[in-house]
Amino acid sequence: MTPRPVLTPKTIKTLATFAQNLLDHDSLIRRLLRGLGWVTLTPLMLLRKLPQVFAAGCVLLLAYSILGTGGLVLLLVLPLITWVMWRLAHPESAEQVAARVRRRRRYRRIYRKHWPTIAAGCGLSIPGAFGRQVAPELIGVTAYPGADALHVRLLAGQSPADYADRADALAHAFGSPQVRVRSDQPGTVTLLFSTGDMLTEPIPAMLLDAQDADFEALPVGLTEDGSPYRLRLLYSHVLTAGATGSGKGSALWSTVRALAPSVPSGVVELWGADPKGGIELAMGRALFSRFTADDEPGDMVQLVNDAADLVRQRSKRLRGHSRKHVPTAEEPFVVLIIDELAYLTDYQDDTKFKHQFNKALKVVLSQGRAAGVSVLAFVQDPRKSVVDARNLFPTKVALRLDTASEVEMVLGKDAWERGAHAEAIPEAQPGTGYVLVDGDPTPVRIRFTWVEDDDIRAMARDYPAPPPAPPRHGFTVVTDGDDQDDDTTGEVA
Numbered sequence: 293m294t295p296r297p298v299l300t301p302k303t304i305k306t307l308a309t310f311a312q313n314l315l316d317h318d319s320l321i322r323r324l325l326r327g328l329g330w331v332t333l334t335p336l337m338l339l340r341k342l343p344q345v346f347a348a349g350c351v352l353l354l355a356y357s358i359l360g361t362g363g364l365v366l367l368l369v370l371p372l373i374t375w376v377m378w379r380l381a382h383p384e385s386a387e388q389v390a391a392r393v394r395r396r397r398r399y400r401r402i403y404r405k406h407w408p409t410i411a412a413g414c415g416l417s418i419p420g421a422f423g424r425q426v427a428p429e430l431i432g433v434t435a436y437p438g439a440d441a442l443h444v445r446l447l448a449g450q451s452p453a454d455y456a457d458r459a460d461a462l463a464h465a466f467g468s469p470q471v472r473v474r475s476d477q478p479g480t481v482t483l484l485f486s487t488g489d490m491l492t493e494p495i496p497a498m499l500l501d502a503q504d505a506d507f508e509a510l511p512v513g514l515t516e517d518g519s520p521y522r523l524r525l526l527y528s529h530v531l532t533a534g535a536t537g538s539g540k541g542s543a544l545w546s547t548v549r550a551l552a553p554s555v556p557s558g559v560v561e562l563w564g565a566d567p568k569g570g571i572e573l574a575m576g577r578a579l580f581s582r583f584t585a586d587d588e589p590g591d592m593v594q595l596v597n598d599a600a601d602l603v604r605q606r607s608k609r610l611r612g613h614s615r616k617h618v619p620t621a622e623e624p625f626v627v628l629i630i631d632e633l634a635y636l637t638d639y640q641d642d643t644k645f646k647h648q649f650n651k652a653l654k655v656v657l658s659q660g661r662a663a664g665v666s667v668l669a670f671v672q673d674p675r676k677s678v679v680d681a682r683n684l685f686p687t688k689v690a691l692r693l694d695t696a697s698e699v700e701m702v703l704g705k706d707a708w709e710r711g712a713h714a715e716a717i718p719e720a721q722p723g724t725g726y727v728l729v730d731g732d733p734t735p736v737r738i739r740f741t742w743v744e745d746d747d748i749r750a751m752a753r754d755y756p757a758p759p760p761a762p763p764r765h766g767f768t769v770v771t772d773g774d775d776q777d778d779d780t781t782g783e784v785a
C-alpha cells in the first residue's frame with residue numbers, strides 16, 4: 293500500500309487559506325490571536341508598570357474564588373468604612389497618612405519623572421554615549437510639611453555651587469517659589485523646594501523650660517520645615533541685622549526667653565546695653581545682672597570694658613588647663629546684649645569713645661567665645677563701616693532688609709545666591725529671616741517666636757537675676773600688659 297502524501301492539494305489549499313487569513317487584518321484568526329495575546333500579556337504589563345494594581349487584582353480574584361461575591365463586596369467596602377471611621381475618630385493621624393501618600397505621589401509624578409529633563413535643561417547633566425544626556429542621580433526625596441528636599445548625587449566635576457548658580461532656573465522648572473541648596477555630605481547636594489510657607493503665621497513664645505537649657509541649641513523659633521530652630525549662643529556670637537519693623541525685638545526676646553530659666557540660679561548672666569534709651573530692654577530689666585540704657589555712652593563703654601576684662605581673666609585662667617570655659621553659678625555664661633550696635637560703633641561723634649568701645653568689643657568678640665562670654669548684637673544699618681566686625685560673629689541673621697546688597701553685606705554673596713533673599717521677606721512677616729552659621733554655607737530660613745510684652749513682664753517677674761554677689765569675677769581692670777593679646781588693639785569699625 294502506497295503511503296498517502298502529506299501535502300495533498302487539499303491540505304495545501306487549506307494552509308494557503310489559513311495563511312491568507314493570518315495576513316488579513318480583520319480575519320477571525322487574527323482577532324482571536326490578538327485577544328489571546330491581550331489576555332496573556334496584560335497581566336505581565338500590569339505587573340511591570342503597576343505592581344500594586346496587579347497585586348490588588350490577584351487578591352480580589354483570590355477573594356472571589358474563596359469567599360464568593362459577598363466576600364468580594366465586603367473586601368471592597370471594608371477599607372472604605374475603616375478609612376471613614378479613622379478620619380472621624382483621629383482626623384489628625386488620618387490626615388498625616390493622607391498627606392504622606394499625596395507627597396509620595398508628588399514625588400513620583402513630579403520629581404522622579406521630570407528630574408532628568410529638568411537637570412539637562414538647567415545645564416546640570418553631562419553628555420553620555422550616543423548623544424544622550426546623563427543626569428545626576430536623584431537619590432531620594434524627603435517631603436517636609438513646607439518643603440520637598442531632593443537628595444542628588446553630584447556628577448564628577450560638579451560642586452554644590454553649580455546648583456546654587458542654577459537655583460532660580462530649578463525653582464521655575466519645578467514651579468516652586470524658591471529653592472535652596474544645601475551640602476550635607478561630600479558628593480551629594482540637597483535641593484530644598486518650598487511647597488508652601490510654614491512661617492506665615494506668628495509663632496507663639498516657647499514654653500519656658502525649667503530644665504537646664506542647652507546654651508548651644510536654644511529653641512528660638514521654627515525653620516521652614518516646621519521643626520524647631522536651635523540657636524548656638526554659647527561659644528559663639530550672634531549678629532542680627534534687620535530693617536525697622538523687621539522683628540529684631542522678637543529675635544532678642546526669643547533668645548532671652550530660652551535663657552531665662554537659667555538666670556535665677558546665676559548660671560546665665562545677662563548684660564544689656566540699650567543705646568536707644570531702654571525702649572527695647574527696660575521691660576525685662578529684672579532679668580539683667582548689668583544694664584545700661586542711658587543716653588550717656590560712657591556707661592556702655594564701661595559695660596563692654598568689663599566684659600573684655602572678664603574675658604582676659606578667664607582666658608588667662610584657661611590657658612594650659614582647658615580650651616573652653618564651662619558655665620557654673622560661680623562662673624556664669626555671660627551674654628552681652630547690644631540692641632543697636634551702630635549707635636556705639638559708628639554714630640558717635642566722639643572718636644575717643646568710639647575707639648575705646650571698638651577696642652573692648654573686639655577683645656570680647658575675638659576671645660570671648662571660649663571664655664563663656666557671648667555677644668548678641670543687633671543692627672538696623674548693615675553698611676560695612678557699621679558691622680566691620682561681622683566676620684567675628686560666627687552666626688549671622690538677616691531679617692528683612694531693603695536690598696540684596698545689604699543681604700550680601702550681612703551674610704555674604706554666596707548666601708544670597710544660595711537663596712537667602714532677605715530683601716524679599718514680606719513686611720507682613722516680621723521675625724522671619726535667614727541664619728548663616730560659620731562652617732555651613734547653607735542659609736536656613738526661620739521665624740523667631742513672638743514674645744508679647746506680657747510674656748516679657750512675666751519672665752522678668754519669675755526669673756529675676758540674683759542680687760549682686762561680692763565681686764566674683766574680680767572686675768578690677770587687668771593692667772598686666774602681658775595678658776593683652778596683640779589683636780586687642782585693633783578697631784571694630
Ligand SMILES: Nc1ncnc2c1ncn2[C@@H]1O[C@H](COP(=O)(O)OP(=O)(O)OP(=O)(O)O)[C@@H](O)[C@H]1O
Nearest residue numbers: 494535536537538539540541542722723740741742
Ligand atoms: N516673630 C514675630 N512674629 C509676629 N509678629 C512679630 C514678630 N516680630 C515682630 N513682630 C511684629 O512686628 C512689630 C515690629 O517688630 P520689632 O519691634 O521687633 O521690630 P524691630 O526690627 O525691632 O523694629 P525697630 O528697629 O523699629 O525697633 C512688632 O510690634 C510686632 O507686632
